[in-house]
Amino acid sequence: MLKINTNSFDFKKELFFELKRDDIKENIIIDDILKISVTLTKEKESVVIAEGIISGNIKMDCSRCLEEFKYKIDNKFTVIYKEKKLMKKNDIETDIFPYENNIIDLFEYINQALIMEIPMKPLCSQDCAGLCPVCGENLNIKKCSCHIESVFNPFKDINIY
Numbered sequence: 001m002l003k004i005n006t007n008s009f010d011f012k013k014e015l016f017f018e019l020k021r022d023d024i025k026e027n028i029i030i031d032d033i034l035k036i037s038v039t040l041t042k043e044k045e046s047v048v049i050a051e052g053i054i055s056g057n058i059k060m061d062c063s064r065c066l067e068e069f070k071y072k073i074d075n076k077f078t079v080i081y082k083e084k085k086l087m088k089k090n091d092i093e094t095d096i097f098p099y100e101n102n103i104i105d106l107f108e109y110i111n112q113a114l115i116m117e118i119p120m121k122p123l124c125s126q127d128c129a130g131l132c133p134v135c136g137e138n139l140n141i142k143k144c145s146c147h148i149e150s151v152f153n154p155f156k157d158i159n160i161y
């Protein structure tokens, strides 16, 4: 899907890919498509540097109001690839990705980068008001009366006495 044959260019090559929803399993739901543009540069000793941008939207559920929203992805990346046979112990430690039989597969890296991108607690907006704990109303859309009471009268229960 995101495979590139290193024999297909001499020094530098620019490529464009599109990832569709079905291309990624995990928990990532692509909204329409993700665009990936990448420039590959050959260095000495079978090293290939991939520099690019992933852009598009993924769908997420807000952790406060539970509504679905679009999360914008616009990430630059740089990945270093090296022929597997020429890999040294140091290379593995410094995060250099291996490739075999002249084929660089960007998919593994892109997939990992997207998983890293997902926030632990996604929010539709920084000031999302969430749901009312009493009636479950989405407070971004409508203010309910029970919420106002519990916020503005924190001693409600004590006042009974």
Ligand SMILES: [Zn+2]
Binding pocket: 062, 063, 064, 065, 066, 067, 123, 124, 125, 128, 129, 130
């Ligand atoms: Zn929200």
Ligand SMILES: [Zn+2]
Binding pocket: 132, 133, 134, 135, 136, 137, 144, 145, 146, 147
């Ligand atoms: Zn309420």
